[in-house]
Amino acid sequence: MFTYKVSVTTGKQEFAGTVDYVYLTLVGTERCSDPTLLDKCFFECLARETVVSINISVKETLGDILLVKLDKEKFLFSERWYCRCISVTTPYGDCFEFPCYRWIANEKEVALRDGKGHLPQDEKISLLKERRRIELESRQQLFRWTEWQPGFPMSIDANSSTELPLDVQFEFTKTVDFDLNYLKAIENLGLNEFMSLFHSSWKDIADFKKIFLTIKNTVSEYVMQNWNEDLHFGYQFLNGCNPVMISKCLSLPENFAVTQEMVEGSLDRGRSLQEELKAGNIYIADYAVLEGVQANDSDPKTQQYLAAPFCLLYKNSQNEILPIAIQLSRQITAGVENTVFLPSDEKKDWMLAKMWVKSSDFNVHQVVTHLLRTHLISEVFAIAMYRQLAAVHPIYKLLIPHVHYTIAINTKAREKLICKNGIFDKANSSGGRAFLQVVQKAMKTFTYKSLCFPEAMKARGVDNKEDLPKYYYRDDGMMVWETIKSFVSDVVKIYYGSDETVQEDKEIQAFVGDICYGMKNCPENCEFPSSLKTREQLVEYLTVVIFTASAQHAAVNFGQYDWFAWVPNSPSTMRKPPPTQKGQVDMNYIMESLPDRGRSSWHLAAIWALSRFQDKEV
Secondary structure, X not given: OXXXXXXXXXXXXXXXXXXOEEEEEEEEOOOEOOOEEOOOOOOOOEOOOOEEEEEEEEOOOOOOEEEEEEEEEOOOOOOOEEEEEEEEEOOOOOEEEEEEEEEEOOOOOEEEOOOOOOOHHHOOOHHHHHHHHHHHHHHHHHOOEEOOOOOOOOEEOOOOHHHOOHHHOOOOOOOOOHHHHHHHHHHHOOOHHXXXXXXXXXXXXXXXXXXXXXXXXXXXXXXXXXOOOHHHHHHHHHHOOOOOOEEEOOOOOOOOOOOHHHHHHHOOOOOOHHHHHHHOOEEEEEOHHXXXXXXXXXXXXXXXXXXXXXXXXXXXXXXXXXEEEEEOOOOOEXXXXXXXXXXOOOHHHHHHHHHHHHHHHXXXXXXXXXXHHHHHHHHHHHHHHHHHOOOOOHHHHHHHHHHOOHHHHHHHHHHHOOOOOOHHHHHOOOOOHHHHHHHHHHHXXXXXXXXXXXXXXXXXXXXXXXXXXXXXXXXXHHHHHHHHHHHHHHHHHHHOOOHHHHXXXXXXXXXXXXXXXXXXXXXXXXXXXXXXXXXXXXXXXXXXXXXXXXXXXXXXXXXXXXXXOOHHHOOOOEOOOOOOOOOOOOHHHHHHHOOOHHHHHHHHHHHHHXXXXXXXXX
Protein backbone atom coordinates (compact mmCIF):
# COMPACT_ATOMS: atom_id res chain seq x y z
CA MET A 1 0.00 0.00 0.00
CA PHE A 2 1.10 3.56 -0.77
CA THR A 3 -0.11 6.38 1.49
CA TYR A 4 -0.60 9.99 0.47
CA LYS A 5 -0.97 12.51 3.30
CA VAL A 6 -3.43 15.28 2.47
CA SER A 7 -4.13 18.49 4.43
CA VAL A 8 -7.11 20.70 3.58
CA THR A 9 -7.12 24.29 4.92
CA THR A 10 -10.33 26.29 5.31
CA GLY A 11 -10.04 30.07 5.03
CA LYS A 12 -10.20 32.72 7.75
CA GLN A 13 -13.19 34.53 6.24
CA GLU A 14 -16.47 34.82 8.11
CA PHE A 15 -18.72 31.82 7.30
CA ALA A 16 -15.85 30.09 5.47
CA GLY A 17 -16.66 26.73 7.06
CA THR A 18 -19.29 24.19 6.01
CA VAL A 19 -21.11 21.13 7.33
CA ASP A 20 -21.58 19.77 3.82
CA TYR A 21 -19.96 16.53 2.66
CA VAL A 22 -16.70 17.12 0.79
CA TYR A 23 -15.02 14.32 -1.17
CA LEU A 24 -11.43 14.53 -2.36
CA THR A 25 -9.81 12.66 -5.25
CA LEU A 26 -6.16 12.64 -6.28
CA VAL A 27 -5.52 12.47 -10.02
CA GLY A 28 -2.09 11.28 -11.08
CA THR A 29 -0.36 10.58 -14.36
CA GLU A 30 -0.89 6.83 -13.84
CA ARG A 31 -4.25 6.57 -12.10
CA CYS A 32 -6.73 8.20 -9.70
CA SER A 33 -7.53 7.51 -6.06
CA ASP A 34 -11.06 6.70 -4.99
CA PRO A 35 -13.09 9.69 -3.72
CA THR A 36 -12.40 10.09 0.01
CA LEU A 37 -14.71 11.88 2.43
CA LEU A 38 -13.01 14.56 4.50
CA ASP A 39 -13.54 13.19 8.04
CA LYS A 40 -16.07 14.91 10.22
CA CYS A 41 -18.40 13.87 12.98
CA PHE A 42 -22.09 14.70 13.04
CA PHE A 43 -22.51 18.50 12.93
CA GLU A 44 -18.73 18.96 13.00
CA CYS A 45 -17.84 20.94 9.96
CA LEU A 46 -14.85 21.96 7.96
CA ALA A 47 -14.65 24.85 10.33
CA ARG A 48 -13.31 28.30 9.61
CA GLU A 49 -9.52 28.60 9.97
CA THR A 50 -8.98 24.85 10.49
CA VAL A 51 -6.86 22.17 8.81
CA VAL A 52 -8.31 18.71 8.17
CA SER A 53 -5.76 15.96 7.50
CA ILE A 54 -6.48 12.59 5.94
CA ASN A 55 -4.49 9.67 4.59
CA ILE A 56 -5.33 8.24 1.20
CA SER A 57 -4.00 4.72 0.70
CA VAL A 58 -3.76 3.08 -2.72
CA LYS A 59 -2.42 -0.26 -3.89
CA GLU A 60 -0.35 1.27 -6.68
CA THR A 61 1.33 4.64 -6.97
CA LEU A 62 -0.64 7.34 -8.76
CA GLY A 63 2.37 8.75 -10.59
CA ASP A 64 2.90 12.51 -10.58
CA ILE A 65 -0.09 14.27 -8.99
CA LEU A 66 -1.76 16.41 -11.65
CA LEU A 67 -5.00 17.47 -10.00
CA VAL A 68 -6.88 17.45 -6.74
CA LYS A 69 -10.63 17.10 -7.30
CA LEU A 70 -13.22 18.29 -4.80
CA ASP A 71 -16.90 17.28 -4.82
CA LYS A 72 -19.30 18.90 -2.36
CA GLU A 73 -22.72 17.50 -1.48
CA LYS A 74 -25.18 19.16 0.84
CA PHE A 75 -25.76 17.74 4.32
CA LEU A 76 -28.98 19.39 5.52
CA PHE A 77 -28.87 22.49 3.36
CA SER A 78 -26.29 23.57 0.85
CA GLU A 79 -23.60 25.97 2.10
CA ARG A 80 -20.70 27.63 0.42
CA TRP A 81 -17.22 26.76 1.65
CA TYR A 82 -14.00 28.73 1.32
CA CYS A 83 -11.13 26.37 0.58
CA ARG A 84 -7.79 28.10 1.05
CA CYS A 85 -5.39 25.40 -0.14
CA ILE A 86 -4.57 21.69 -0.14
CA SER A 87 -1.18 20.11 0.40
CA VAL A 88 -0.28 16.60 -0.66
CA THR A 89 2.72 14.64 0.61
CA THR A 90 3.58 11.63 -1.54
CA PRO A 91 4.80 8.26 -0.22
CA TYR A 92 8.29 9.38 -1.22
CA GLY A 93 8.20 12.49 1.00
CA ASP A 94 7.67 15.09 -1.72
CA CYS A 95 5.18 17.83 -0.82
CA PHE A 96 3.02 19.71 -3.33
CA GLU A 97 0.73 22.70 -2.80
CA PHE A 98 -2.60 23.05 -4.60
CA PRO A 99 -3.87 26.60 -3.98
CA CYS A 100 -7.60 27.16 -4.15
CA TYR A 101 -8.48 30.55 -2.58
CA ARG A 102 -12.06 30.43 -3.71
CA TRP A 103 -15.61 29.80 -2.59
CA ILE A 104 -17.06 26.43 -3.52
CA ALA A 105 -20.84 26.42 -3.66
CA ASN A 106 -22.94 24.21 -5.89
CA GLU A 107 -20.33 23.26 -8.46
CA LYS A 108 -20.47 19.59 -9.35
CA GLU A 109 -16.71 19.32 -9.28
CA VAL A 110 -13.72 21.59 -8.69
CA ALA A 111 -10.29 20.57 -10.00
CA LEU A 112 -7.18 22.24 -8.59
CA ARG A 113 -3.76 22.49 -10.24
CA ASP A 114 -0.50 22.78 -8.32
CA GLY A 115 0.87 26.19 -7.40
CA LYS A 116 3.30 26.53 -10.28
CA GLY A 117 2.66 28.97 -13.10
CA HIS A 118 2.10 27.35 -16.49
CA LEU A 119 1.85 29.08 -19.87
CA PRO A 120 -0.78 27.53 -22.16
CA GLN A 121 1.76 26.54 -24.83
CA ASP A 122 3.75 24.60 -22.22
CA GLU A 123 0.90 22.21 -21.42
CA LYS A 124 1.87 18.75 -22.70
CA ILE A 125 -0.75 16.57 -21.03
CA SER A 126 -4.11 16.42 -22.77
CA LEU A 127 -6.02 16.15 -19.47
CA LEU A 128 -4.55 19.45 -18.25
CA LYS A 129 -5.17 21.16 -21.58
CA GLU A 130 -8.80 20.08 -21.42
CA ARG A 131 -9.20 21.22 -17.81
CA ARG A 132 -7.78 24.61 -18.75
CA ARG A 133 -10.22 24.94 -21.65
CA ILE A 134 -13.18 23.97 -19.44
CA GLU A 135 -12.13 26.47 -16.76
CA LEU A 136 -12.01 29.38 -19.21
CA GLU A 137 -15.27 28.43 -20.91
CA SER A 138 -16.94 28.33 -17.48
CA ARG A 139 -15.50 31.72 -16.53
CA GLN A 140 -16.66 33.28 -19.80
CA GLN A 141 -20.19 32.16 -18.91
CA LEU A 142 -19.89 33.78 -15.47
CA PHE A 143 -18.08 36.97 -16.51
CA ARG A 144 -20.10 38.48 -19.34
CA TRP A 145 -19.63 41.94 -20.86
CA THR A 146 -22.37 44.54 -20.94
CA GLU A 147 -22.60 48.25 -21.71
CA TRP A 148 -24.05 49.85 -18.59
CA GLN A 149 -24.33 53.26 -20.25
CA PRO A 150 -23.72 54.24 -23.89
CA GLY A 151 -20.21 55.49 -24.51
CA PHE A 152 -18.83 54.04 -21.26
CA PRO A 153 -16.20 51.33 -20.86
CA MET A 154 -17.81 47.90 -20.84
CA SER A 155 -18.66 46.43 -17.43
CA ILE A 156 -19.82 43.20 -15.79
CA ASP A 157 -23.24 41.89 -16.77
CA ALA A 158 -24.84 41.96 -13.31
CA ASN A 159 -27.67 44.10 -12.00
CA SER A 160 -26.75 43.72 -8.34
CA SER A 161 -23.92 42.56 -6.10
CA THR A 162 -25.73 39.30 -5.34
CA GLU A 163 -25.63 38.37 -9.04
CA LEU A 164 -21.84 38.48 -9.16
CA PRO A 165 -19.76 35.30 -9.18
CA LEU A 166 -19.00 34.32 -5.58
CA ASP A 167 -15.26 34.82 -5.90
CA VAL A 168 -15.55 38.53 -6.74
CA GLN A 169 -18.22 39.41 -4.19
CA PHE A 170 -17.21 41.26 -1.05
CA GLU A 171 -16.47 39.02 1.89
CA PHE A 172 -18.71 39.48 4.90
CA THR A 173 -16.11 41.42 6.87
CA LYS A 174 -15.20 43.73 4.00
CA THR A 175 -17.34 46.59 5.20
CA VAL A 176 -16.94 48.71 2.13
CA ASP A 177 -20.69 48.58 1.66
CA PHE A 178 -21.35 52.19 0.73
CA ASP A 179 -24.72 52.29 2.47
CA LEU A 180 -23.23 51.27 5.80
CA ASN A 181 -20.30 53.65 5.50
CA TYR A 182 -22.56 56.47 4.46
CA LEU A 183 -25.00 55.94 7.33
CA LYS A 184 -22.07 55.74 9.71
CA ALA A 185 -20.80 59.03 8.29
CA ILE A 186 -24.15 60.71 8.88
CA GLU A 187 -24.08 59.53 12.49
CA ASN A 188 -20.40 60.24 13.21
CA LEU A 189 -20.38 63.69 11.67
CA GLY A 190 -23.63 64.74 13.30
CA LEU A 191 -25.23 65.68 9.98
CA ASN A 192 -28.84 64.66 10.63
CA GLU A 193 -29.92 68.09 11.86
CA PHE A 194 -28.62 69.74 8.68
CA MET A 195 -30.42 67.25 6.42
CA SER A 196 -33.70 68.57 7.77
CA LEU A 197 -32.73 72.04 6.49
CA PHE A 198 -31.72 70.61 3.12
CA HIS A 199 -32.28 73.55 0.78
CA SER A 200 -31.34 76.38 3.12
CA SER A 201 -28.06 78.24 2.58
CA TRP A 202 -25.38 78.72 5.16
CA LYS A 203 -25.18 82.28 6.50
CA ASP A 204 -21.42 82.72 6.34
CA ILE A 205 -18.23 80.84 5.42
CA ALA A 206 -17.57 80.22 9.11
CA ASP A 207 -20.88 78.32 9.35
CA PHE A 208 -19.32 75.39 7.48
CA LYS A 209 -17.48 74.69 10.73
CA LYS A 210 -20.76 73.36 12.07
CA ILE A 211 -20.27 70.17 10.05
CA PHE A 212 -16.55 70.28 10.70
CA LEU A 213 -16.68 69.93 14.47
CA THR A 214 -15.99 66.21 14.83
CA ILE A 215 -13.13 66.10 12.34
CA LYS A 216 -9.77 65.17 13.85
CA ASN A 217 -7.59 65.44 10.81
CA THR A 218 -4.44 67.53 10.52
CA VAL A 219 -4.63 68.00 6.76
CA SER A 220 -8.30 69.00 6.59
CA GLU A 221 -7.86 71.39 9.51
CA TYR A 222 -4.92 72.99 7.69
CA VAL A 223 -7.09 73.28 4.56
CA MET A 224 -9.83 74.97 6.61
CA GLN A 225 -7.35 77.57 7.86
CA ASN A 226 -5.58 78.24 4.56
CA TRP A 227 -8.06 77.41 1.79
CA ASN A 228 -8.37 80.99 0.52
CA GLU A 229 -4.61 81.61 0.23
CA ASP A 230 -3.36 81.69 -3.37
CA LEU A 231 -0.30 79.64 -2.42
CA HIS A 232 -2.46 76.87 -0.96
CA PHE A 233 -4.77 77.02 -3.97
CA GLY A 234 -1.81 76.54 -6.32
CA TYR A 235 -0.22 73.80 -4.22
CA GLN A 236 -3.27 71.58 -4.62
CA PHE A 237 -2.74 71.36 -8.37
CA LEU A 238 0.54 69.59 -7.56
CA ASN A 239 -0.25 67.51 -4.51
CA GLY A 240 -3.96 67.70 -3.74
CA CYS A 241 -6.53 65.01 -4.48
CA ASN A 242 -6.65 65.77 -8.22
CA PRO A 243 -2.99 66.37 -9.16
CA VAL A 244 -3.49 65.53 -12.84
CA MET A 245 -4.86 68.77 -14.29
CA ILE A 246 -1.79 71.01 -14.34
CA SER A 247 0.02 71.26 -17.69
CA LYS A 248 2.85 73.42 -18.97
CA CYS A 249 1.45 76.25 -21.09
CA LEU A 250 3.59 77.19 -24.09
CA SER A 251 0.89 79.22 -25.84
CA LEU A 252 -2.42 80.58 -24.61
CA PRO A 253 -5.69 79.05 -25.86
CA GLU A 254 -7.37 81.27 -28.48
CA ASN A 255 -10.51 81.73 -26.36
CA PHE A 256 -8.58 82.65 -23.21
CA ALA A 257 -8.77 86.47 -23.06
CA VAL A 258 -5.87 87.03 -20.67
CA THR A 259 -3.35 89.70 -21.68
CA GLN A 260 0.10 90.90 -20.65
CA GLU A 261 -1.37 93.97 -18.95
CA MET A 262 -3.66 91.85 -16.79
CA VAL A 263 -0.96 89.66 -15.28
CA GLU A 264 2.21 91.77 -15.30
CA GLY A 265 1.74 92.59 -11.61
CA SER A 266 1.87 88.86 -10.78
CA LEU A 267 5.08 88.12 -12.71
CA ASP A 268 7.94 88.65 -10.25
CA ARG A 269 10.91 88.15 -12.59
CA GLY A 270 10.34 91.36 -14.53
CA ARG A 271 9.59 89.47 -17.75
CA SER A 272 6.59 89.73 -20.07
CA LEU A 273 3.93 87.05 -20.23
CA GLN A 274 5.30 85.86 -23.58
CA GLU A 275 8.81 85.63 -22.14
CA GLU A 276 7.55 83.62 -19.17
CA LEU A 277 5.64 81.32 -21.52
CA LYS A 278 8.81 80.76 -23.51
CA ALA A 279 10.83 80.19 -20.32
CA GLY A 280 8.41 77.47 -19.22
CA ASN A 281 7.16 79.20 -16.09
CA ILE A 282 3.49 79.35 -17.06
CA TYR A 283 1.11 76.44 -16.38
CA ILE A 284 -2.58 75.96 -17.03
CA ALA A 285 -5.48 73.89 -15.71
CA ASP A 286 -8.06 73.51 -18.49
CA TYR A 287 -11.48 72.04 -17.69
CA ALA A 288 -12.55 71.67 -21.31
CA VAL A 289 -14.27 68.35 -20.57
CA LEU A 290 -17.04 70.32 -18.81
CA GLU A 291 -17.70 72.64 -21.76
CA GLY A 292 -21.31 72.41 -22.93
CA VAL A 293 -22.27 69.92 -20.21
CA GLN A 294 -25.74 70.49 -18.79
CA ALA A 295 -25.57 70.64 -15.01
CA ASN A 296 -27.44 68.26 -12.72
CA ASP A 297 -31.19 68.92 -12.87
CA SER A 298 -32.37 65.99 -10.77
CA ASP A 299 -33.69 68.28 -8.01
CA PRO A 300 -36.41 70.62 -9.35
CA LYS A 301 -36.15 72.79 -6.23
CA THR A 302 -32.53 73.77 -6.83
CA GLN A 303 -30.92 75.08 -10.01
CA GLN A 304 -27.32 73.89 -10.28
CA TYR A 305 -24.51 75.11 -12.51
CA LEU A 306 -21.26 73.95 -14.08
CA ALA A 307 -18.45 75.92 -15.67
CA ALA A 308 -15.47 74.95 -17.85
CA PRO A 309 -12.82 77.40 -16.62
CA PHE A 310 -9.24 78.15 -17.56
CA CYS A 311 -6.90 78.72 -14.64
CA LEU A 312 -3.50 80.22 -15.46
CA LEU A 313 -0.73 79.39 -12.98
CA TYR A 314 2.69 80.92 -12.53
CA LYS A 315 5.86 79.39 -11.11
CA ASN A 316 7.41 82.38 -9.41
CA SER A 317 11.07 82.97 -8.52
CA GLN A 318 10.52 81.04 -5.25
CA ASN A 319 9.33 77.98 -7.24
CA GLU A 320 5.81 78.48 -5.87
CA ILE A 321 2.76 77.80 -8.04
CA LEU A 322 0.28 80.68 -7.88
CA PRO A 323 -2.94 81.44 -9.77
CA ILE A 324 -2.63 84.61 -11.87
CA ALA A 325 -5.76 84.56 -14.06
CA ILE A 326 -9.10 82.71 -14.14
CA GLN A 327 -11.67 82.73 -16.92
CA LEU A 328 -14.93 80.96 -16.11
CA SER A 329 -16.49 81.03 -19.59
CA ARG A 330 -15.02 80.09 -22.95
CA GLN A 331 -17.88 81.08 -25.23
CA ILE A 332 -16.82 83.41 -28.05
CA THR A 333 -19.51 86.02 -28.69
CA ALA A 334 -19.12 88.81 -31.24
CA GLY A 335 -18.27 92.06 -29.51
CA VAL A 336 -18.24 90.51 -26.02
CA GLU A 337 -15.02 89.47 -24.32
CA ASN A 338 -14.92 86.88 -21.57
CA THR A 339 -14.16 88.26 -18.13
CA VAL A 340 -10.77 87.32 -16.70
CA PHE A 341 -10.55 87.39 -12.91
CA LEU A 342 -7.25 88.41 -11.32
CA PRO A 343 -5.58 88.38 -7.88
CA SER A 344 -5.70 92.17 -7.97
CA ASP A 345 -9.50 92.18 -8.24
CA GLU A 346 -11.82 92.90 -5.34
CA LYS A 347 -11.36 90.17 -2.72
CA LYS A 348 -14.81 88.56 -3.11
CA ASP A 349 -14.57 88.46 -6.93
CA TRP A 350 -11.25 86.61 -6.77
CA MET A 351 -12.43 84.30 -3.99
CA LEU A 352 -15.54 83.27 -5.92
CA ALA A 353 -13.54 82.74 -9.12
CA LYS A 354 -11.23 80.36 -7.25
CA MET A 355 -14.25 78.58 -5.75
CA TRP A 356 -15.56 78.01 -9.25
CA VAL A 357 -12.26 76.50 -10.35
CA LYS A 358 -12.22 74.23 -7.31
CA SER A 359 -15.81 73.16 -7.91
CA SER A 360 -14.96 72.26 -11.51
CA ASP A 361 -11.85 70.49 -10.29
CA PHE A 362 -13.87 68.49 -7.75
CA ASN A 363 -16.39 67.34 -10.32
CA VAL A 364 -13.75 66.38 -12.89
CA HIS A 365 -11.92 64.52 -10.14
CA GLN A 366 -14.99 62.53 -9.12
CA VAL A 367 -16.20 61.61 -12.59
CA VAL A 368 -13.02 61.40 -14.69
CA THR A 369 -9.88 61.13 -12.56
CA HIS A 370 -11.32 58.79 -9.95
CA LEU A 371 -14.34 56.93 -11.33
CA LEU A 372 -13.50 56.59 -15.03
CA ARG A 373 -9.72 56.47 -15.03
CA THR A 374 -9.25 54.08 -12.09
CA HIS A 375 -12.49 52.23 -11.25
CA LEU A 376 -14.12 51.69 -14.62
CA ILE A 377 -10.87 51.05 -16.48
CA SER A 378 -9.68 48.59 -13.83
CA GLU A 379 -12.98 46.73 -14.16
CA VAL A 380 -12.24 46.16 -17.84
CA PHE A 381 -8.84 44.75 -16.87
CA ALA A 382 -10.41 42.50 -14.22
CA ILE A 383 -13.17 41.08 -16.42
CA ALA A 384 -10.73 40.32 -19.23
CA MET A 385 -8.38 38.62 -16.75
CA TYR A 386 -11.12 36.33 -15.43
CA ARG A 387 -12.38 35.55 -18.93
CA GLN A 388 -9.06 34.82 -20.64
CA LEU A 389 -6.39 33.78 -18.11
CA ALA A 390 -6.54 30.40 -16.40
CA ALA A 391 -5.79 30.31 -12.67
CA VAL A 392 -2.44 28.58 -13.34
CA HIS A 393 -1.35 31.31 -15.74
CA PRO A 394 1.51 33.24 -14.08
CA ILE A 395 0.01 36.56 -15.17
CA TYR A 396 -3.30 35.67 -13.53
CA LYS A 397 -1.39 35.01 -10.31
CA LEU A 398 0.42 38.34 -10.73
CA LEU A 399 -2.69 40.44 -11.36
CA ILE A 400 -5.41 39.02 -9.14
CA PRO A 401 -4.36 40.70 -5.86
CA HIS A 402 -4.66 44.10 -7.53
CA VAL A 403 -8.11 43.71 -9.10
CA HIS A 404 -9.72 41.32 -6.62
CA TYR A 405 -12.56 43.59 -5.42
CA THR A 406 -12.74 45.97 -8.37
CA ILE A 407 -15.83 44.38 -9.90
CA ALA A 408 -17.58 44.25 -6.52
CA ILE A 409 -17.03 47.91 -5.61
CA ASN A 410 -18.05 49.07 -9.09
CA THR A 411 -21.23 47.02 -8.99
CA LYS A 412 -22.03 48.49 -5.58
CA ALA A 413 -21.39 51.96 -7.00
CA ARG A 414 -23.80 51.34 -9.87
CA GLU A 415 -26.39 50.23 -7.31
CA LYS A 416 -26.01 53.08 -4.81
CA LEU A 417 -23.61 55.81 -5.87
CA ILE A 418 -23.81 56.67 -9.56
CA CYS A 419 -27.30 55.34 -10.23
CA LYS A 420 -30.38 57.50 -10.68
CA ASN A 421 -31.10 59.27 -7.37
CA GLY A 422 -27.81 57.99 -5.96
CA ILE A 423 -25.29 60.00 -3.96
CA PHE A 424 -23.88 61.62 -7.12
CA ASP A 425 -27.30 62.95 -8.01
CA LYS A 426 -27.91 64.23 -4.48
CA ALA A 427 -24.66 66.11 -3.93
CA ASN A 428 -22.86 67.01 -7.16
CA SER A 429 -23.49 69.37 -10.04
CA SER A 430 -21.99 66.64 -12.24
CA GLY A 431 -24.78 64.25 -11.21
CA GLY A 432 -27.83 63.39 -13.30
CA ARG A 433 -27.43 63.84 -17.04
CA ALA A 434 -24.16 65.72 -16.52
CA PHE A 435 -22.51 62.54 -15.25
CA LEU A 436 -23.24 60.68 -18.48
CA GLN A 437 -22.10 63.58 -20.64
CA VAL A 438 -18.79 64.04 -18.82
CA VAL A 439 -17.83 60.35 -19.00
CA GLN A 440 -18.82 60.17 -22.67
CA LYS A 441 -16.74 63.26 -23.47
CA ALA A 442 -13.76 61.99 -21.51
CA MET A 443 -13.90 58.66 -23.33
CA LYS A 444 -13.55 60.41 -26.68
CA THR A 445 -10.01 61.49 -25.82
CA PHE A 446 -8.99 58.45 -23.75
CA THR A 447 -5.72 56.78 -24.77
CA TYR A 448 -3.65 53.83 -23.60
CA LYS A 449 -0.54 56.00 -23.29
CA SER A 450 -2.35 58.31 -20.86
CA LEU A 451 -2.31 55.38 -18.41
CA CYS A 452 1.46 55.05 -18.70
CA PHE A 453 2.62 57.29 -15.85
CA PRO A 454 5.87 58.56 -17.43
CA GLU A 455 4.07 59.23 -20.71
CA ALA A 456 1.29 61.10 -18.90
CA MET A 457 3.79 63.34 -17.12
CA LYS A 458 5.63 64.04 -20.37
CA ALA A 459 2.42 64.78 -22.28
CA ARG A 460 1.55 67.50 -19.74
CA GLY A 461 5.07 68.89 -19.78
CA VAL A 462 5.56 68.30 -16.06
CA ASP A 463 8.10 65.48 -16.16
CA ASN A 464 11.19 67.60 -15.36
CA LYS A 465 11.92 67.98 -11.63
CA GLU A 466 14.03 71.07 -12.17
CA ASP A 467 11.28 72.80 -14.14
CA LEU A 468 8.58 71.99 -11.59
CA PRO A 469 9.94 71.10 -8.15
CA LYS A 470 7.81 70.00 -5.17
CA TYR A 471 5.50 67.97 -7.42
CA TYR A 472 5.44 64.99 -5.05
CA TYR A 473 2.65 63.18 -6.88
CA ARG A 474 4.95 62.98 -9.89
CA ASP A 475 8.09 62.15 -7.91
CA ASP A 476 6.52 59.44 -5.77
CA GLY A 477 4.47 58.17 -8.69
CA MET A 478 7.58 57.69 -10.81
CA MET A 479 9.28 55.70 -8.04
CA VAL A 480 6.23 53.48 -7.56
CA TRP A 481 5.85 53.03 -11.34
CA GLU A 482 9.49 52.01 -11.75
CA THR A 483 9.31 49.62 -8.78
CA ILE A 484 6.20 47.91 -10.15
CA LYS A 485 7.74 47.77 -13.61
CA SER A 486 10.94 46.22 -12.23
CA PHE A 487 9.00 43.54 -10.36
CA VAL A 488 6.79 42.79 -13.38
CA SER A 489 9.87 42.58 -15.59
CA ASP A 490 11.45 40.00 -13.28
CA VAL A 491 8.26 37.88 -13.34
CA VAL A 492 7.96 38.10 -17.13
CA LYS A 493 11.59 37.03 -17.61
CA ILE A 494 10.96 33.88 -15.56
CA TYR A 495 8.20 32.63 -17.81
CA TYR A 496 8.88 34.25 -21.18
CA GLY A 497 12.29 33.35 -22.57
CA SER A 498 11.83 35.39 -25.73
CA ASP A 499 9.48 37.71 -27.61
CA GLU A 500 8.23 34.68 -29.50
CA THR A 501 7.00 33.17 -26.21
CA VAL A 502 4.77 36.22 -25.73
CA GLN A 503 3.43 35.92 -29.28
CA GLU A 504 2.68 32.20 -28.79
CA ASP A 505 0.75 32.73 -25.54
CA LYS A 506 -2.84 32.47 -26.74
CA GLU A 507 -4.30 33.39 -23.36
CA ILE A 508 -2.32 36.60 -22.95
CA GLN A 509 -3.20 37.62 -26.52
CA ALA A 510 -6.88 36.89 -25.82
CA PHE A 511 -6.62 38.92 -22.59
CA VAL A 512 -5.28 41.95 -24.47
CA GLY A 513 -7.88 41.53 -27.22
CA ASP A 514 -10.69 41.31 -24.68
CA ILE A 515 -9.52 44.56 -23.07
CA CYS A 516 -9.75 46.16 -26.51
CA TYR A 517 -13.35 45.00 -26.67
CA GLY A 518 -14.02 46.39 -23.19
CA MET A 519 -12.63 49.74 -24.34
CA LYS A 520 -14.48 49.73 -27.65
CA ASN A 521 -16.02 53.15 -26.95
CA CYS A 522 -12.58 54.78 -26.99
CA PRO A 523 -11.58 56.70 -30.14
CA GLU A 524 -9.97 54.82 -33.02
CA ASN A 525 -6.57 56.28 -32.17
CA CYS A 526 -6.76 55.26 -28.49
CA GLU A 527 -3.66 53.06 -28.94
CA PHE A 528 -4.92 50.16 -26.83
CA PRO A 529 -2.93 47.31 -28.40
CA SER A 530 -4.92 44.42 -29.88
CA SER A 531 -1.92 42.11 -29.45
CA LEU A 532 1.52 42.10 -27.85
CA LYS A 533 4.67 41.26 -29.78
CA THR A 534 7.50 41.66 -27.28
CA ARG A 535 8.33 41.09 -23.63
CA GLU A 536 8.91 44.83 -23.27
CA GLN A 537 5.34 45.53 -24.44
CA LEU A 538 3.99 42.93 -22.02
CA VAL A 539 5.90 44.46 -19.10
CA GLU A 540 4.55 47.93 -19.83
CA TYR A 541 1.02 46.62 -20.28
CA LEU A 542 1.00 44.74 -16.97
CA THR A 543 2.57 47.72 -15.20
CA VAL A 544 -0.31 49.87 -16.48
CA VAL A 545 -2.87 47.41 -15.11
CA ILE A 546 -1.26 47.15 -11.67
CA PHE A 547 -0.39 50.84 -11.32
CA THR A 548 -3.88 52.00 -12.35
CA ALA A 549 -5.68 49.67 -9.95
CA SER A 550 -3.37 50.25 -7.00
CA ALA A 551 -1.09 53.30 -6.86
CA GLN A 552 -3.09 55.66 -9.08
CA HIS A 553 -6.37 54.82 -7.35
CA ALA A 554 -4.81 55.31 -3.92
CA ALA A 555 -3.36 58.68 -4.97
CA VAL A 556 -6.71 60.11 -6.07
CA ASN A 557 -9.05 58.36 -3.62
CA PHE A 558 -7.77 58.17 -0.07
CA GLY A 559 -7.04 61.89 0.22
CA GLN A 560 -10.61 62.94 -0.49
CA TYR A 561 -11.51 63.56 3.12
CA ASP A 562 -8.26 65.49 3.64
CA TRP A 563 -8.75 67.92 0.76
CA PHE A 564 -12.52 68.01 0.21
CA ALA A 565 -13.92 68.04 3.76
CA TRP A 566 -13.77 71.85 4.01
CA VAL A 567 -16.62 72.56 1.62
CA PRO A 568 -15.53 76.07 0.45
CA ASN A 569 -12.26 74.54 -0.75
CA SER A 570 -14.02 72.05 -3.04
CA PRO A 571 -17.72 72.82 -3.53
CA SER A 572 -19.53 69.79 -4.91
CA THR A 573 -22.02 72.02 -6.68
CA MET A 574 -22.73 75.72 -7.35
CA ARG A 575 -26.26 77.12 -7.10
CA LYS A 576 -25.72 80.46 -8.81
CA PRO A 577 -24.35 80.99 -12.33
CA PRO A 578 -20.69 81.96 -12.61
CA PRO A 579 -20.19 85.73 -12.49
CA THR A 580 -19.69 87.44 -15.85
CA GLN A 581 -18.68 90.84 -14.51
CA LYS A 582 -16.53 92.16 -11.72
CA GLY A 583 -17.64 94.24 -8.75
CA GLN A 584 -21.10 92.71 -8.44
CA VAL A 585 -20.40 89.91 -5.99
CA ASP A 586 -21.18 90.18 -2.28
CA MET A 587 -21.02 87.59 0.49
CA ASN A 588 -24.72 86.82 0.16
CA TYR A 589 -24.21 85.86 -3.51
CA ILE A 590 -21.26 83.65 -2.55
CA MET A 591 -23.22 81.82 0.16
CA GLU A 592 -26.15 81.31 -2.22
CA SER A 593 -23.67 79.92 -4.76
CA LEU A 594 -22.06 77.39 -2.42
CA PRO A 595 -23.72 74.07 -1.55
CA ASP A 596 -26.69 74.37 0.80
CA ARG A 597 -26.84 72.61 4.15
CA GLY A 598 -28.23 69.37 2.74
CA ARG A 599 -25.78 69.04 -0.12
CA SER A 600 -22.88 69.96 2.13
CA SER A 601 -23.94 67.09 4.38
CA TRP A 602 -24.28 64.62 1.49
CA HIS A 603 -20.90 65.77 0.19
CA LEU A 604 -19.11 65.36 3.51
CA ALA A 605 -20.65 61.96 4.20
CA ALA A 606 -19.82 60.71 0.71
CA ILE A 607 -16.15 61.67 0.79
CA TRP A 608 -15.82 60.25 4.30
CA ALA A 609 -17.26 56.93 3.12
CA LEU A 610 -15.14 56.85 -0.04
CA SER A 611 -11.97 57.47 1.95
CA ARG A 612 -12.49 54.57 4.35
CA PHE A 613 -10.38 51.42 4.26
CA GLN A 614 -10.11 48.44 6.55
CA ASP A 615 -7.36 48.12 9.15
CA LYS A 616 -6.09 44.93 7.49
CA GLU A 617 -6.73 46.00 3.92
CA VAL A 618 -4.00 45.07 1.44
